[in-house]
Amino acid sequence: MWAFKLNHLAFLVFILGKYNTVALQDVTAELFGSANNGTVAAFGDLNSDKQTDIFIIREQTELLIFLADSTSPYFKPKVKITKDILPKGTVITSVVPGDYDGDSQMDVLLTAQISSSVTTVFIFWGNNQTLDLGDRVMLSKNLTDQPLVMDFNGDMIPDVFGAIDASSTEVCFLTNRNQVWQKALNSSVHMRIPHSNAFIDLNGDFAADLFLTTDGPMFETWINKVHFYSSTQSITESIVSCSLDVSVTDLDGDGYQDHLLPVCSEESCKTSAIYLAKPGSEQWVSILSDFNHKETVWGFVPGNTNQPLVLHLGDYNLDGFPDALVILRNTSDSSGLECAFVLLVVKVM
Numbered sequence: 001m002w003a004f005k006l007n008h009l010a011f012l013v014f015i016l017g018k019y020n021t022v023a024l025q026d027v028t029a030e031l032f033g034s035a036n037n038g039t040v041a042a043f044g045d046l047n048s049d050k051q052t053d054i055f056i057i058r059e060q061t062e063l064l065i066f067l068a069d070s071t072s073p074y075f076k077p078k079v080k081i082t083k084d085i086l087p088k089g090t091v092i093t094s095v096v097p098g099d100y101d102g103d104s105q106m107d108v109l110l111t112a113q114i115s116s117s118v119t120t121v122f123i124f125w126g127n128n129q130t131l132d133l134g135d136r137v138m139l140s141k142n143l144t145d146q147p148l149v150m151d152f153n154g155d156m157i158p159d160v161f162g163a164i165d166a167s168s169t170e171v172c173f174l175t176n177r178n179q180v181w182q183k184a185l186n187s188s189v190h191m192r193i194p195h196s197n198a199f200i201d202l203n204g205d206f207a208a209d210l211f212l213t214t215d216g217p218m219f220e221t222w223i224n225k226v227h228f229y230s231s232t233q234s235i236t237e238s239i240v241s242c243s244l245d246v247s248v249t250d251l252d253g254d255g256y257q258d259h260l261l262p263v264c265s266e267e268s269c270k271t272s273a274i275y276l277a278k279p280g281s282e283q284w285v286s287i288l289s290d291f292n293h294k295e296t297v298w299g300f301v302p303g304n305t306n307q308p309l310v311l312h313l314g315d316y317n318l319d320g321f322p323d324a325l326v327i328l329r330n331t332s333d334s335s336g337l338e339c340a341f342v343l344l345v346v347k348v349m
């Protein structure tokens with residue numbers, strides 16, 4: 001959900017299996033040609049060709065969608081939401097592709113700040129394998145922070161969950177393009193800004209639950225009981241010194257969702273690691289702590305109020321296993337060169 005800065009795009013290949021690094025390879029030019037600047041914001045299949053397309057925010061004001069192609073460069077900028085389409089002064093903060101109206105065509109949700117600290121949400125509707133740039137909706141309520149896109153009512157259509165003021169959360173359903181707002185949780189939750197909320201199965205019953213980061217630092221988990229979030233419990237321990245962004249995926253393809261947690265062991269993030277928790281297990285195990293690449297020690301970009309540690313998931317090499325995209329910083333370079341790395345998860349026989 002988070003936008004992040006990117007000066008150069010490098011692809012790092014590693015093999016998970018026994019949790020050790022095996023091969024590294026930079027394929028940026030082959031993939032993007034010279035158009036490798038901007039902020040990688042999301043991945044998704046816009047034109048339903050079963051290939052992952054890349055959503056890039058440029059200069060915080062424009063969205064470029066690079067569609068996957070069979071000839072080099074393998075990603076070509078084909079769809080563009082330019083700044084004249086959006087209200088004057090719009091700063092795009094993130095993009096979440098998804099089918100929000102349930103017509104089986106991918107739509108694009110943009111979050112933005114328009115000369116204000118509140119988050120305004122736009123949705124551009126998908127049409128005929130592209131976006132209908134003349135047909136967008138602006139949600140009728142602004143949010144205090146980034147929304148969480150999740151299927152709240154279990155109808156397989158993503159909904160928009162977020163805080164509309166300091167203590168109340170609402171969910172917006174967009175089925176058939178009708179905006180319907182509803183109170184989300186029946187007790188007040190003071191969401192931390194920025195949040196690292198997630199929609200994950202926390203108790204192993206195959207129903208996704210809500211993991212909310214609230215003021216504290218602490219977490220609240222809302223357990224999904226047949227589309228109904230009724231029980232709440234608070235965990236008051238703070239896991240890491242830096243802010244966190246929990247990501248969830250079925251990493252090893254065993255059909256269970258694994259939880260990934262990017263972690264810094266000190267504020268400056270000189271020592272970084274990625275932890276994994278298997279479903280039903282309380283224990284977080286480190287799956288990657290060696291961030292050395294060609295004699296440079298990389299580390300997560302320290303989280304700040306606009307940007308927690310970043311780990312995005314997607315199947316970038318289309319082998320059916322989810323891979324992770326992380327933004328890392330050269331820890332020995334004070335000028336702070338930031339790179340995006342794709343950690344490819346490769347099945348080891």
Ligand SMILES: *[C@@H]1O[C@H](CO)[C@@H](O)[C@H](O)[C@H]1NC(C)=O
Nearest residue numbers: 007034035036037038058059
């Ligand atoms: C990014 O690339 C485009 C096209 O090559 C160029 O016009 C633009 O100035 C570049 N922006 C930055 C920040 O380098």
Ligand SMILES: *[C@@H]1O[C@H](CO)[C@@H](O)[C@H](O)[C@H]1NC(C)=O
Nearest residue numbers: 047126127128129130131132
């Ligand atoms: C969909 O797009 C294709 C190519 O861009 C065009 O040939 C076709 O007429 C469009 N179909 C509709 C229903 O608009």
Ligand SMILES: *[C@@H]1O[C@H](CO)[C@@H](O)[C@H](O)[C@H]1NC(C)=O
Nearest residue numbers: 114115116118120140141142
């Ligand atoms: C949301 O914020 C935008 C930009 O600040 C503003 O134009 C719009 O009126 C706001 N909407 C509501 C419902 O307050």
Ligand SMILES: *[C@@H]1O[C@H](CO)[C@@H](O)[C@H](O)[C@H]1NC(C)=O
Nearest residue numbers: 185186187188228229230231
């Ligand atoms: C929320 O709703 C559930 C189910 O109706 C109820 O058991 C619970 O007490 C409610 N919580 C609050 C804070 O109202």
Ligand SMILES: *[C@@H]1O[C@H](CO)[C@@H](O)[C@H](O)[C@H]1NC(C)=O
Nearest residue numbers: 296297330331332333334337
């Ligand atoms: C990281 O920074 C150090 C110190 O500035 C520099 O020597 C090294 O080349 C940098 N690594 C990369 C990959 O830029």
Ligand SMILES: [Ca+2]
Nearest residue numbers: 099101103105
């Ligand atoms: Ca749609």
